[in-house]
Amino acid sequence: MVEEKYANFTKGLVGAIGAENVLLDDSKKEPFRHDASDYVGEMPIAVCRPGSTDDVSKVMKLCYDNDIKVVARDSGTGLTGCTVPVKDSIVLDLTRMNKVLEVNLPARYVVTEPYVVLDDLNAQLAKDGFFYPPDPASSKVASVGGSLSTNAGGMRAVSTGVTRTWVLGIEVVLANGKVLQLGSRTVKDNSGYNLTQLIVGSEGTLAIITKAILHITPIPEATFRIGCYFKTDESNGEATQNILKTNLQVISAEFLGESAMAAIKRNRANIPFPEGANAVLMVDIASQKAALDSEVERAKEVLSKSNPVFMEVTTDPAKMADSQIFKVRQDMYYVLHDESQKLHQSLIAGDVTMPTTHLIDAIREINALIDKYKLNMTIFGHIGDGNIHHSIIVDLKNPEEAKKADDVQREISMIAVKYGGSMSAEHGIGYEKKEYLKDELKYRDSLEVLDLFRGIKKAFDPKGMLNPGKIFDLQ
Ligand SMILES: Cc1cc2nc3c(=O)[nH]c(=O)nc-3n(C[C@H](O)[C@H](O)[C@H](O)COP(=O)(O)OP(=O)(O)OC[C@H]3O[C@@H](n4cnc5c(N)ncnc54)[C@H](O)[C@@H]3O)c2cc1C
Structure with missing residues (x-):
């Protein structure tokens, strides 16, 4: 349904890019109100599917002339509400521009x-x-x-x-x-x-x-992966620091904390774990064929210092790509999303970062908060660059639970900031982290950054029509 006041505008869109590329029915527009977060956006006036830069330009000009807001969208996997439509907006769905x-x-x-x-x-x-x-x-x-x-x-x-x-x-x-x-x-x-x-x-x-x-x-000539299964999260932090201290070419270091392993055991019972394994670190290292064997030995020796209960080495790229434990790490969002759906609750995908030298302390402090708040929380992530995801499954319709989730997010954000990191590692700000961004800036006595943001926004977008209200408030 399109409100009468937008009739001329939508006619203009149809004239510009063709009726087949302008969705106006609510049933067709409904999926575009969502991204991968739990935010539900406004019903957009239209979903436009431009096929070229020229099409985008025509749509933007029409929106500019009619004071209509625009929310761009590609795959819609944003985790912070960044991709959901705002009031009086169109969604600019770029999926036809795929070459x-x-x-x-x-x-x-x-x-x-x-x-x-x-x-x-x-x-x-x-x-x-x-x-x-x-x-x-x-x-x-x-x-x-x-x-x-x-x-x-x-x-x-x-x-x-x-x-x-x-x-x-x-x-x-x-x-x-x-x-x-x-x-x-x-x-x-x-x-x-x-x-x-x-x-x-x-x-x-x-x-x-x-x-x-x-x-x-x-692509590097050769790579290998060492999977280390530990009894505790602490060993994950320690082993990461030890391997990063070497001159081995670490490509990635991914971890599943004790709470994440428990979530996998709850939701993906088919995945086997070695006896006594409560946490996992997977380190990928780039090498050269001639040096592979000696570098594998060197990496094993370094990682062994943290007393893994089990270690496995993979040098075959096909086996690395097929590894169940690596795949489940990649799919942690879906593991937790499934659980949140079963419980009819929301999933908040937390995302903080800090220098890796503070990981052991930070993980200890975050685990203490899991105990304190008694929330369904898990930690996992890109430990090699200091990025911890703390995902929370929570009933946001319950005000007490929602407050607890907000409080714990704020506390974890400030742990990251205190150690010289940030409350947003990689997911961005969207709607979700606007307040945490302010906390971080306040901590650094740099709230004026938001005024600079507003000035930059005004220079690019004087009418405030591009995804307004995301990252920061316009006023
Ligand atoms: C299972 C899962 C795992 C994830 N893992 C990671 C991870 O490891 N690291 C990470 O950083 N993120 C991760 N994310 C978050 C997300 O996938 C990334 O932010 C991703 O880069 C977004 O791409 P997209 O095409 O889905 O963007 P969208 O969701 O379509 O858009 C994201 C933002 O960009 C804007 N936008 C989109 N296209 C354009 C354009 N052409 N021009 C201007 N603005 C545009 C949108 O308005 C929105 O604000 C994960 C998400 C999921 C669901």
């Missing part, structure tokens, strides 16, 4: 449209022995446009950094429909303020990304 436009191996870049799924891009690049490193656990479905807009992290961040490290340039459409080319096709480019990097991570609040120029790199 890899150029692969340039000697210059080591690719050019893609926004809705290229990360795993599909890497499957294509792997044929030539290259890859694009950012790998959020959602890479099976998450896309280039969405992952740039949230500056997604992932497992390999410990070795190859987060998404922004790999973005050379972007094509964007501004709120008024103007198309701009930002950055270049080169690694070196010092030409004034870096607007590309300002837009990366801006959650659709500054401009619409319609193309991306991404740096790529060769």
Whole structure:
């Protein structure tokens, strides 16, 4: 259903990009009110599916002229409410813009449209022995446009950094429909303020990304994985620090804490664990064929110091990709989501980060909070770069429980900040973390950052029409 006052506007949309690319029925628009968080957005006026930059520009111009808000969307896996529609908005669904436009191996870049799924891009690049490193656990479905807009992290961040490290340039459409080319096709480019990097991570609040120029790199010659099963979380923290102290090329270090292992045992009973194993660390290391055996031995020796109850080494890439325990780590969101659905409760996907030297203390403090608040909480994540996910399954309809969940989130956020990290490692802010962002800025005596954010927003988006109310309040 479209309200009468929007009739001319929607007619304009249909004229601009075709009736088949403008969804107006509530039943068709309903799925677009959701992302992977528990936030439910407003019913959008329309869902527009542009097929080209020119289409995006036409839609934006119409929205600008009619004071309509715009929420961009690629795969919709945002975890903070960043992708859900706001009042009086359209959803700009970019899934028709799904092509890899150029692969340039000697210059080591690719050019893609926004809705290229990360795993599909890497499957294509792997044929030539290259890859694009950012790998959020959602890479099976998450896309280039969405992952740039949230500056997604992932497992390999410990070795190859987060998404922004790999973005050379972007094509964007501004709120008024103007198309701009930002950055270049080169690694070196010092030409004034870096607007590309300002837009990366801006959650659709500054401009619409319609193309991306991404740096790529060769796949390491050999890799191996050591899975260490421990009795306690503490050993996870200690073993991570020990392996990071070496000059071994750690690609990723992923952990499942005691609470996460308990959740897996509850929800995925078919997954076998060695006797006495309550926590797991999986370390992937890049090597060269000639050095593989000696590096495996060196890594085993280092990790053994933390007394694992069981260790397994995998050097076969196919077996690594097929590993049940690694897959369940990647799928932790779904494990917990299933449980939350069964309990008719909500899932909050917490996400803090800190220097790895503070992990042992931080994990101890977070576990103490799990005991204190008696919430259904689990910890797991990308321990190699200090990123801990603390997921909470909670009945948010119960005010007391909702308050407890908020209180514990705030306390965990401040543990991360106190140790020199942040309350948001990789998921971004969206709606969920706006207050925690303020806490962090207050702690650093830097609340004025929000005024600078507002100034930047105004410069890009003077009418405040791009995903307003996400990250920070406009006033
Ligand atoms: C199972 C699961 C695992 C996850 N694991 C990780 C992880 O390991 N690391 C991590 O960082 N995140 C993770 N996430 C969060 C999420 O997958 C990432 O944020 C992802 O990068 C979002 O991509 P998307 O295509 O789904 O974006 P969307 O959800 O479609 O959009 C995300 C944000 O970007 C904006 N946006 C989308 N496209 C554009 C565009 N073209 N131009 C401008 N703005 C745009 C949207 O408005 C929204 O604010 C996970 C999520 C799930 C469900």
